[in-house]
Amino acid sequence: MHGRTRCPGRRKAPAGIFCALVFAVTAAAGPAGAEETDVGVNARGGIYQDDDATQVISAVVAVEAAALGWAKIRAHGLVDIVSTASVDVISAATDRWEETRYEFGAAPSYDDGTRTVSLAYRYSTENDWDSHTFGLGGSHDFFSHNLKLSMGLTYGYNAVGRADDETFSEKLEIYGVSVGAVMVASRNDIFSFTYAPSYFKGYQASPYRFAYYNDPGSTTPLGTPEVVPDLRMRHALVVEYNRHLFMDSALRSNARAYLDNWGIYSGTVGTEYVHGIGGFEPSVFVRGYLQTGATFYEDGYTTRKRYMTADREHSPFWDLFAGIRLAYRVEHLGVFDELRAEAKGAAFLFVFQDYDRLPERRGFTAEIGLGGTL
Secondary structure (H helix, E strand, O other), rough: OOOOOOOOOOOOOOHHHHHHHHHHHHHHOOOOOEEEEOEEEEEEEEEEEOOOEEEEEEEEEEEEEEEOOOEEEEEEEEEEEEEEEOHHHEEEOOOOEEEOOOOOEEEEEEOOEEEEEEEEEEEEEEEEEEEEEEEEEEEEEEOOEEEEEEEEEEEEEEEEEEEOOEEEEEEEEEEEEEEEEEEEEEEOOEEEEEEEEEEEEEEEOOOOOOEEOOOOOOOEEEEEEEEEEEOEEEEEEEEEEEOOOOEEEEEEEEEEEEOOOOOEEEEEEEEEEEEEEEEEEEEEEEEEEEEEOOOOOOOOOOOOOOOOOOOHHHEEEEEEEEEEEEEEEEEEOEEEEEEEEEEEEEEEEEEEOOOOOOEEEEEEEEEEEEEOOO
16 A cells, blocks of 8 residues: 555554564564565465355465574564354354454574574454463484474463453463474485473353253253363474376375363374376375273263363364365566465364264365465
C-alpha cells in the first residue's frame, strides 16, 4: 500500500506488537542488498472444513533475517478464525459460535554452521484463553556434518477463562523437553530421531463441555461439567527417513509412537513421494493415525465418577489423510534471490469407534503459500 504498513489495533494489541517486531527485524538486518544480509518473507493461508459443521480459516506471515554470517531472527504472526456447530457445541447446550485466535512469536538464534543456539517466545490469545510459551534450544554437528545432535526445553503458561463469565479462572502449565539426532547414513539416506516428553499441570478440560450419566432417581441422563486429571505425562518418539530414489525423486517417511498416563496409546505413519521437474516439485502423500481411548473415557456413564469427559479426542479412533502438493521455486528474479510458491490439498476421514454422537467425520484441508528471499 504505497510503501506503508498499517497495523490494526486490538485488545492486548498482538497485531500491533507483531508489526513493531517485524519492523525491528527488517531494520536490524539493514537495507536490502547489504553485504552478508538475507531477508525472507513467507505468507501462508489455509482452510479446514468438515461435515461436523466446523470451519477454520488460517493466515500466517513470517519474516526472517540473517546477518553477519551467524545471527538470525524470525518473527511470525498468525490469525485463526473458527466457526463451528459440532456435536461438542450441542453437548454444551449452545448454538453455533465463532472466535478468532491471534498469535505472534519471535525466535533469535546463533548459527555458525556447526553449532546453533536459539531462543523463542510465542503469545496466543482468544476470547477465553491466553498462552505464553518460551523455548531454548541448541544443536551441534559432528563428523563433517554427518551427525547432528540437538536438545530443546519449553515452558508454557496458559490462562483459561470462560466467555461471559468473569468468575471462571483456571491455569495450565506445560513443561517440555526434546532430544534429537539427524544422521546422514549414505548419499541417499537420511535418518532423524526425536524423543519429546512433556508434563501438563493444571486445568485440561473444557469449560463448555458436559458429560452425562444415568441416575437411578431420574428417567433422563444428568449432565455435569467435564472433569479430567490435572496431571498428564506424555511421551512421543518420532522417526523420519528420507530416501533419494532416482533422478530428482525422493521418499519422505515418518512414524510416531505416543503414550501418556491417561491410558492413551497412539501410532502415526506417513509417507510422501516427491519428484522434481525443473523448478516444480509435485508430490503425493498419505498419513494414518490410530489411538486407544483414555482409561476414564466412556461414551455414556452409568454412574457419576471422579473423572468424566465427553471429548471425542479421548475416545478410541483412527483417521486417514491423503493429498497432493505442488511447489515451485525460481532463483534470481528481479530483486529476489529466490521466490517460492506452494499449493497443498488433502481429504480426510475420522472414524470414532466409541462415540455414538459422531461415528465418522469427513472433510478437506487446503493451503497456499508464497515466499521470497532478498
